[in-house]
Amino acid sequence: MKGLLKILPPLSPDYAGASSALYTLGGAIIINGADGCIGNVTGYDEPRFFDYNTHIYSSGLREVKAITGDEEILKEKIDNSVGDKDVSFITILGTPNSAVIASDHKGVANILRRGQRIPVFTINTTGILTYEKGASNAFLELAKNFIEDRPTGSGVNIIGASPMDYWGEAQIKSIKRAIENRGLQVNGIWGADNSLESIRKALMSEVNLVVSYSGLKAARYMKKKYGIPYIAGVPAGRQFSDHLVEMLKSPESEVPVVPEVQPSTQRGVKRALIIGDQIWSMSIKAYLGLEKEITDVYTASFFSLDPVYRSETDLIIDSEKQLKQLISRLKPDLIIGDPLCEGFIEKSSPSSDIEFIGIPHPAVSSRLHWDHDIVYAGEELSF
Amino acid sequence: MVNNMRKIAIYGKGGIGKSTVTSSLSAAIASMGYRVMQIGCDPKADSTLNLTGGKETVSVIQYLQENGNCENLDDIVNIGFKNIVCFEAGGPTPGVGCAGRGIVTTFELLDELEAFEIYKPDFVFYDVLGDVVCGGFAMPMRNGYADEVIIITSGEKMAIFAAGNIRTAVKTFHERNGIELLGVILNKRNVKNEEEIANDFIVSSDTKLIGTVERDDNIQIYENRNQTVIEGDPTLPISKNFMAIAENIIGGKSS
Structure with a gap:
């Protein structure tokens, strides 16, 4: 049966990917679903949940609320949860429950926005797609909502570096070291940074490095809107790190062109x-x-x-x-x-x-x- | 989003003539030189048949069911009379699945594939199944989709009742998204005191009459040829009437 997983656990859903992209940025993340959805995120998909204090809430969208579709309850719940807490944004994520009843998140966000001085935005997730789709949209929303117009400086932003991909603290340090050892400063790491500052100041970098599929959408948006170029690739080994950083210094193609290598006759691996x-x-x-x-x-x-x-x-x-x-x-x-x-x-x-x-x-x-x-x-x- | 685009959702009781009227208005407005897009929001996927000469449009849901995903608008679009861009949401087999979710999925796909940016229509008509029965069918009223709503009704009791439900939904979404009720089109069924009944509804809804469509056999004659009366014979009185209603819509932006 197509899609049936017997060896692997369920793959992480899009709302978990979106949460991962935003998790440490000081915002309030509202998951509009039955409470099991937030349980997936906090218990299984987010390594930082155990050490990092984030405002992440569930709307508790259960049977009767789903049938009646009373979105005032969602608004009230957000008001009550977030209240006067010091958060930098409010975002609403969808789940299978809210997707099936077509909850009007944009409408609720419009109403919430009237009473807030902070950005309120929604991320189109359904829980039906996998994590990278949600993370992509979350990075895109960050770019749309927070980038400030600033003069270009130097250095690089790393985009798409949430731990839901491979990017835990140790790997991030290795990537950063590989780039900075080659003379290019890393200014911001989207997905790993602990504040919105690196998003706000993104235009001060001269180039973006996209380290996962999840970062491509935001990088393309920034290229189209602000003209900031991007390269996709992860520094992996000395030679490819050399190559990648050279491309970052003069980004002519978005795809790293890898020098041709003759296959070895020495090793066992073919x-x-x-x-x-x-x-x-x-x-x-x-x-x-x-x-x-x-x-x-x-x-x-x-x-x-x-x-x-x-x-x-x-x-x-x-x-x-x-x-x-x-x-x-x-x-x-x-x-x-x-x-x-x-x-x-x-x-x-x-x-x-x-x-x-x-x-x-x-x-x-x-x-x-x-x-x-x-x-x-x-x-x-x-x- | 493309500037100056007017996006209008057509709602009304099932069987009241929404697809016929919507297609006729699309044809009329396109005949005046505007670029028009019509999106059928009905599992039957038959909203645009009179614009395409009967050539069936592959519905979005049918395409997704058969192919898993859709990466190209060419796979789901049908270009009809006067270059009207036709899409059909489609939906499940009757009795199973969720048609409302089908509409949501369709709109999200059209967004993702940048349908509005690519075709740059001056007018978008959403032809929506029945009255507003759940969140999915309210999708055209939601933020970024329709800006205006037209209610089609006759003087029949249940049609007026459905029109009342739609008016309530417009009020709800107006507060959130600023959507406006552009007005009412009376599609006459020769009910006693029909115009008076419709007028009472219009007055109580604080809206206006956009036009009246009299019963006319020519509509049926040209529908049997998979055409609107505008395409079939623009000189007919009923065609001229649709042109006049179209003029009212063009000139009657609600906000």
């Missing part, structure tokens, strides 16, 4: 498969080619693929069965993906010789593996 976010996978693919001389590399993802960055060896997988078939067909010697993806390797078949490297993707394996200390971004990778 073919690799990377499973994960598109931009990270693309970067690891470049790393494998440049530093490991592995050039026959496929990527696959349960999540969205942007057509600009997609080649014919980048595949969308929409079921566990399809991933198993893909592994069986490609017969890779190396698979890199979330640790739970190891479960797709048939242990009793010849494919049991496959080398597997587990890289935690919290949108896939949630809290099961997000504490792993493997380094998978920056100059020195653990593999």
Whole structure:
């Protein structure tokens, strides 16, 4: 059955992705749904919930409220929850309940906005799509609501760096170090920063670096509206870091052009498969080619693929069965993906010789593996 | 969003003639040189048949059901009479699923694919199933979609009752989004004292009569050819009447 997950837990939904993009920015995040939806976010999708105090609330949209669609209750609940708390914005996220009854979030936001001096905005999430869609829209709304007109300076913003992708504190430090060691200052990290300042001052940077699919929409908006260029890619290994930072210094193409590498005849690995976010996978693919001389590399993802960055060896997988078939067909010697993806390797078949490297993707394996200390971004990778 | 675009939702009781009147108005306004888009918001996906010569428009929901997602407007658009841009939301098989959600999904997709920016219509007509029955069917009134509402009614009791429900919904959304009731079109069914009944409703709603459509066999004749009367014979009195109503709409911006 297409979409049935037997090995993986449910993939993180769009409202969790949106929450992740906004989580540490000092706003009030209202999830309009039954309370289970906020439970997913705080209990399973947000590593920072346990250490970071954020105003995140559920509207408690249960049966009778859903049937009657009384949105005054939502407004009152927001008023009561947020009250006179010192928050920098209010945002409303949708869930399957509110999506099915077509809750008028924009209308409620319009009314709330009249009594507030802070931005009130909605993010179009339904809980039916996966996390990257919600995170994309959240980063876009940040760009639309908070960027201030400022003269261009120097340096780079990193966009799309929420922990729901791969970007925990250690990885962020590695990325930042790889860029700054090459003479470019990192001014803001969208998804990881603890205040709106880096969003407000975004135009002071001369270029954006997009480190996940989730950051593309905001980067494109900024390019169209303000003319600030962007490059998509993650510093991964010394050579690709060199290459990426050179491109950031003179951004002519949005797609990193990786120098051609001759395949090695020395190593055992002939073919690799990377499973994960598109931009990270693309970067690891470049790393494998440049530093490991592995050039026959496929990527696959349960999540969205942007057509600009997609080649014919980048595949969308929409079921566990399809991933198993893909592994069986490609017969890779190396698979890199979330640790739970190891479960797709048939242990009793010849494919049991496959080398597997587990890289935690919290949108896939949630809290099961997000504490792993493997380094998978920056100059020195653990593999 | 494109500037100066007027987005008008047509509501009324089921079977009152919304699609016929809406298509005739689209055809009339397009005949005057304006760019028009008509979006059918009905699971039957038959709002625009009289604009496309009977060529069925692949509904958004049908396309999504068969293809998973839609990345190109060309896959779901039908260009009809006088280059009217036709979309159909479509929806579930009767008795299952959620038609309201179908409308929400359609509008979100048209937004995502930048339909308004690409076609730059001067007028957008949303032809909406029945009266306002739930959040999904109110979608055209919600922020960023329709700015104005036209109610189509006859003098029949249930049609006036439905019109009252629509008026209530417009009031609710006016407070949030500023949507206005542009007025009422009376589609006559030869009910006794019909104009008086309609006028009472119009007065109590603090709105105006945009036009009256008399019963006319020519409407049926040209519908059988999958045309509006405007396309079929613009010299007919009924065609001229639709042109006059169209003029009232063009000149009668509500805000």
